[in-house]
Amino acid sequence: MQTQDRPLLDVRGLGVDFRTRDHERLTAVKDVSISVAAGGSLAIVGESGSGKSVSMRALLGLLPQNATVHGSATWNEGTSSTELVGLPARQFQAIRGRKIGMVFQNAMQALNPTIPLKRQLTEHLRWHSACTRAEAEKRAIRALGDVGIPEPERRIRMYPFQLSGGMRQRAMIAMALVAEPRLLIADEPTTAVDVTVQKQILDLLVDLRDRGTAVVMVTHDLGVARYLCEDVVVLYSGQVMESARLGEALDRPVHPYTKGLLGSALDLGDPSPLRPIGGNPPDLVDRPPGCAFQPRCVDDDGARCAEPQELITVGATREVRCWRSIDE
Numbered sequence: 571m572q573t574q575d576r577p578l579l580d581v582r583g584l585g586v587d588f589r590t591r592d593h594e595r596l597t598a599v600k601d602v603s604i605s606v607a608a609g610g611s612l613a614i615v616g617e618s619g620s621g622k623s624v625s626m627r628a629l630l631g632l633l634p635q636n637a638t639v640h641g642s643a644t645w646n647e648g649t650s651s652t653e654l655v656g657l658p659a660r661q662f663q664a665i666r667g668r669k670i671g672m673v674f675q676n677a678m679q680a681l682n683p684t685i686p687l688k689r690q691l692t693e694h695l696r697w698h699s700a701c702t703r704a705e706a707e708k709r710a711i712r713a714l715g716d717v718g719i720p721e722p723e724r725r726i727r728m729y730p731f732q733l734s735g736g737m738r739q740r741a742m743i744a745m746a747l748v749a750e751p752r753l754l755i756a757d758e759p760t761t762a763v764d765v766t767v768q769k770q771i772l773d774l775l776v777d778l779r780d781r782g783t784a785v786v787m788v789t790h791d792l793g794v795a796r797y798l799c800e801d802v803v804v805l806y807s808g809q810v811m812e813s814a815r816l817g818e819a820l821d822r823p824v825h826p827y828t829k830g831l832l833g834s835a836l837d838l839g840d841p842s843p844l845r846p847i848g849g850n851p852p853d854l855v856d857r858p859p860g861c862a863f864q865p866r867c868v869d870d871d872g873a874r875c876a877e878p879q880e881l882i883t884v885g886a887t888r889e890v891r892c893w894r895s896i897d898e
């Protein structure tokens with residue numbers, strides 16, 4: 571592959587197992603492959619517990635001690651490549667925050683409530699790039715302004731607890747962006763804020779994407795995904811069920827799980843009743859050998875669905891983990 575064709579982030583066969591308190595092995599992520607082009611935008615969608623956050627944390631080296639990560643995740647820039655799986659903690663510091671920015675659901679996870687914003691932002695910046703204290707402060711104020719915080723020169727002196735929830739969420743985004751990363755991973759960044767702030771944060775991310783930063787958005791909300799992303803990966807019980815261009819997947823979903831997710835998504839413009847997916851996700855300790863979605867699938871075919879399902883390429887840009895998709 572030519573250097574310029576390589577994705578910025580190329581994840582192949584990512585798996586995450588946890589050792590549980592009962593000494594059992596829980597497979598939270600299984601054989602996940604995704605790639606993000608420079609400037610691309612990918613949504614990772616799925617119900618609660620489908621492995622969205624665990625797979626992103628695995629890429630960032632942020633999983634607890636009881637986790638084992640396998641597979642490969644290459645970070646490609648110019649002619650250099652860095653393997654993220656198994657990267658020593660010290661070397662992660664050169665990637666996390668600098669090359670890959672992170673935004674989480676809860677701003678308090680990222681911001682220290684006992685330290686004023688100014689110190690948090692400038693120290694972060696000076697850690698990740700060689701700049702003077704004065705330059706760092708200037709860039710930090712600009713970053714706060716860029717995320718729509720009014721009077722950033724005044725607010726930068728505040729502690730996170732002195733800001734409203736929406737403002738804190740923006741400050742966290744400013745923190746993620748201040749070092750100008752090439753990729754932003756946003757894990758449900760709008761779940762804990764009201765609809766107005768949600769729209770402002772999404773607009774901010776759209777603007778960022780339009781200026782060339784690649785974005786991976788983890789969300790259970792397909793509306794959010796549609797607003798921001800070009801591509802989508804649908805996860806179920808830690809496996810990719812469907813990956814496609816987002817518009818294609820929404821207009822013509824192929825996997826029964828994707829169809830189920832769409833049927834259960836709230837659409838304020840559509841008065842038809844919601845059709846939640848029946849049943850519960852499988853036990854991740856004792857996974858069924860065949861399709862993980864089979865017990866809940868309205869198209870369950872018995873024997874064929876009870877066999878392990880491979881990802882099948884459908885058309886030019888789609889992959890679906892369901893034998894029925896061969897007919898598509």
Ligand SMILES: Nc1ncnc2c1ncn2[C@@H]1O[C@H](COP(=O)(O)OP(=O)(O)OP(=O)(O)O)[C@@H](O)[C@H]1O
Nearest residue numbers: 588596598617618619620621622623624625634854
């Ligand atoms: N430290 C841990 N030890 C054991 N199991 C864990 C640990 N962290 C996560 N898991 C399990 O991994 C699975 C995937 O969790 P994950 O947080 O990735 O789901 P998610 O799709 O992000 O869900 P949500 O939308 O609710 O955040 C869950 O079954 C969860 O219980």
